[in-house]
Amino acid sequence: MKKTTIKDIAKAAxxxxxxxxxxxxxxxxxxxxxxxxxxxxxxxxxLHYVTNRSARSLKLQKTGLIGILLFRDLAPQPWSDLxxxxxxxxxxxxxxxLGYHIIFMQVDGDSPSYDxxxxxxxxxxxxxxxxxERFATVSRYFGFGIPVFVIDSWIEDPIFHKILPDxxxxxxxxxxxxxxxxxxxxxxxxxxxxLANRIALLSGLDESCIxxxxxxxxxxxxxxxxxxxKGLVINEFLANEVVRTRGDxxxxxxxxxxxxxxxxxxxxVKLSYELNDYKPVVDTMDGNIQDADYSSHNKFIYLSVTx
Amino acid sequence: MKKTTIKDIAKAAxxxxxxxxxxxxxxxxxxxxxxxxxxxxxxxxxLHYVTNRSARSLKLQKTGLIGILLFRDLAPQPWSDLxxxxxxxxxxxxxxxLGYHIIFMQVDGDSPSYDxxxxxxxxxxxxxxxxxERFATVSRYFGFGIPVFVIDSWIEDPIFHKILPDxxxxxxxxxxxxxxxxxxxxxxxxxxxxLANRIALLSGLDESCIxxxxxxxxxxxxxxxxxxxKGLVINEFLANEVVRTRGDxxxxxxxxxxxxxxxxxxxxVKLSYELNDYKPVVDTMDGNIQDADYSSHNKFIYLSVTx
DNA sequence: TTGTATGCGTTATCAA
DNA sequence: TTGATAACGCATACAA
Numbered sequence: 001m002k003k004t005t006i007k008d009i010a011k012a013a014x015x016x017x018x019x020x021x022x023x024x025x026x027x028x029x030x031x032x033x034x035x036x037x038x039x040x041x042x043x044x045x046x047l048h049y050v051t052n053r054s055a056r057s058l059k060l061q062k063t064g065l066i067g068i069l070l071f072r073d074l075a076p077q078p079w080s081d082l083x084x085x086x087x088x089x090x091x092x093x094x095x096x097x098l099g100y101h102i103i104f105m106q107v108d109g110d111s112p113s114y115d116x117x118x119x120x121x122x123x124x125x126x127x128x129x130x131x132x133e134r135f136a137t138v139s140r141y142f143g144f145g146i147p148v149f150v151i152d153s154w155i156e157d158p159i160f161h162k163i164l165p166d167x168x169x170x171x172x173x174x175x176x177x178x179x180x181x182x183x184x185x186x187x188x189x190x191x192x193x194x195l196a197n198r199i200a201l202l203s204g205l206d207e208s209c210i211x212x213x214x215x216x217x218x219x220x221x222x223x224x225x226x227x228x229x230k231g232l233v234i235n236e237f238l239a240n241e242v243v244r245t246r247g248d249x250x251x252x253x254x255x256x257x258x259x260x261x262x263x264x265x266x267x268x269v270k271l272s273y274e275l276n277d278y279k280p281v282v283d284t285m286d287g288n289i290q291d292a293d294y295s296s297h298n299k300f301i302y303l304s305v306t307x
Numbered sequence: 308m309k310k311t312t313i314k315d316i317a318k319a320a321x322x323x324x325x326x327x328x329x330x331x332x333x334x335x336x337x338x339x340x341x342x343x344x345x346x347x348x349x350x351x352x353x354l355h356y357v358t359n360r361s362a363r364s365l366k367l368q369k370t371g372l373i374g375i376l377l378f379r380d381l382a383p384q385p386w387s388d389l390x391x392x393x394x395x396x397x398x399x400x401x402x403x404x405l406g407y408h409i410i411f412m413q414v415d416g417d418s419p420s421y422d423x424x425x426x427x428x429x430x431x432x433x434x435x436x437x438x439x440e441r442f443a444t445v446s447r448y449f450g451f452g453i454p455v456f457v458i459d460s461w462i463e464d465p466i467f468h469k470i471l472p473d474x475x476x477x478x479x480x481x482x483x484x485x486x487x488x489x490x491x492x493x494x495x496x497x498x499x500x501x502l503a504n505r506i507a508l509l510s511g512l513d514e515s516c517i518x519x520x521x522x523x524x525x526x527x528x529x530x531x532x533x534x535x536x537k538g539l540v541i542n543e544f545l546a547n548e549v550v551r552t553r554g555d556x557x558x559x560x561x562x563x564x565x566x567x568x569x570x571x572x573x574x575x576v577k578l579s580y581e582l583n584d585y586k587p588v589v590d591t592m593d594g595n596i597q598d599a600d601y602s603s604h605n606k607f608i609y610l611s612v613t614x
Numbered sequence: 615t616t617g618t619a620t621g622c623g624t625t626a627t628c629a630a
Numbered sequence: 631t632t633g634a635t636a637a638c639g640c641a642t643a644c645a646a
Contacts, residue, residue, distance in 0.1 A: 050426045058365055078569035092411060092413055096412065102411050103408055104409050105403065105408065119360045121359065240570075
């Protein structure tokens with residue numbers, strides 16, 4: 001059973017394929033008699049017609065495909081896989097609402113190939129957790145020619161949109177909630193070293209008070225220096241490790257960068273980020289796709305912090 | 308800057324587009340002089356040519372796209388989003404190794420539209436967490452005509468492959484590890500009621516000893532009836548709730564159906580499932596795609612349990 | 615109000 | 631060993 005095409009509908013309805021196309025696409029510049037319109041629509045439905053996106057893409061030079069490229073952690077933790085689920089799912093949902101379909105790909109190894117992006121003629125791309133090195137190697141030699149939104153990285157290139165949690169606001173808020181400025185910071189080893197630097201800088205803490213997690217032993221050793229002190233942990237899954245090894249002894253505030261505050265015990269001070277903030281992000285990308293000259297107000301979008 | 312096509316290469320190399328196509332696709336039935344071959348290959352590289360998959364798909368009637376459709380939990384828990392990450396990522400990786408790209412979509416609402424599958428001409432589909440109702444409404448009226456693999460559901464239709472954790476083996480093993488047969492079972496409300504029934508049946512436990520999680524209060528009440536008894540929990544995220552509300556008091560064995568045993572404390576008895584088992588699954592789908600008559604040995608694939 | 619014809623970039627058949 | 635050329639299914643400029 002071959003798939004129904006416009007041609008089949010045209011034949012069945014006794015009209016031309018152009019007419020069918022006009023009707024199916026609801027082309028405003030054409031005036032179609034109500035009679036033929038309902039007839040064609042009915043037949044299309046009877047034959048279970050769906051448009052062939054390969055053909056349409058070929059013609060329109062637009063695929064309606066958006067890529068989400070997830071860069072695997074260079075230094076994997078047990079919870080590495082969990083970190084970007086919420087973001088991924090939210091982006092999928094929002095893009096879906098706008099009629100796009102998502103191609104999901106993990107980027108692994110040192111020199112990834114971005115051929116997929118061009119082979120599939122993606123309309124736009126989200127990069128999650130990208131590091132400068134792996135990304136730069138390729139981005140340099142071919143400007144994508146499509147909107148690229150970089151989430152959770154600090155890629156030094158003005159053509160990319162950057163989306164980040166509002167670290168500055170978070171640090172301030174954390175101090176308020178803790179009742180005093182935190183004295184230490186535990187964070188993950190970021191894929192993107194530059195981002196890690198900026199976070200450290202923003203925290204205003206001395207390097208000796210900042211711990212990049214590697215394993216439990218190291219974490220525990222670090223925390224022992226700060227018993228009964230107030231501290232800050234970036235990422236709730238990492239915070240879970242802290243809570244697990246330390247119990248309730250320390251009073252910490254957690255920046256829930258993975259949008260999953262639920263996984264933490266109730267007593268912990270949590271700072272969350274608005275998943276809703278991805279809506280304007282996706283809208284901006286859509287604008288860029290619809291109209292290449294779309295002026296996006298801001299290349300930096302910060303996810304706002306809530307408690 | 309328009310994208311390079313075969314035509315461009317042909318022109319630059321002074322040969323026909325047919326020749327270029329032969330060379331790029333390494334067509335065995337054609338004999339090409341080494342001279343032109345290297346010339347064309349070189350030019351292709353210089354021009355950064357990549358094949359246009361829309362065009363190729365249109366011609367070949369194969370897209371190289373595999374869909375992963377994730378059915379959202381009908382009764383969402385805080386950790387609902389986390390449950391299928393590992394599976395999703397593993398499938399992506401395995402399909403990627405075979406040259407496929409993944410379209411990821413969440414299925415929400417009561418009467419989902421599967422048009423995407425046909426519009427995009429997917430070569431195959433994975434369904435995660437599907438429930439009979441939402442699925443049946445549509446699957447009935449159009450046989451996909453492509454391999455459909457159902458993960459974590461018990462869809463009553465012989466044309467679908469089913470992939471499930473080895474519950475029978477798990478229950479047996481859990482008994483061994485606990486040193487005695489478990490006296491109660493805590494599980495999640497499955498999307499697929501039929502699957503839930505079968506699991507309950509396999510456990511051999513009376514309905515009064517089986518709890519379907521709804522909220523902490525209900526869970527706690529249930530567990531109070533089994534203090535100091537040995538029990539079974541299906542899913543590690545749910546188990547985390549159990550551990551959190553109960554502490555170390557109970558000795559439970561956990562079936563880590565989300566492939567994330569790491570998130571549980573060390574002292575808990577854990578049963579894991581082989582992520583490697585998805586490899587033969589993906590291979591089977593690939594076989595079905597390459598050759599529609601591919602005989603798949605088994606429509607049931609059970610993920611083997613380890614400790 | 616409707617139809618004809620062209621091209622999007624490939625692959626593959628047939629001819630040279 | 632190579633080259634014309636016809637599809638694949640759709641959208642649209644231009645005719646009628």
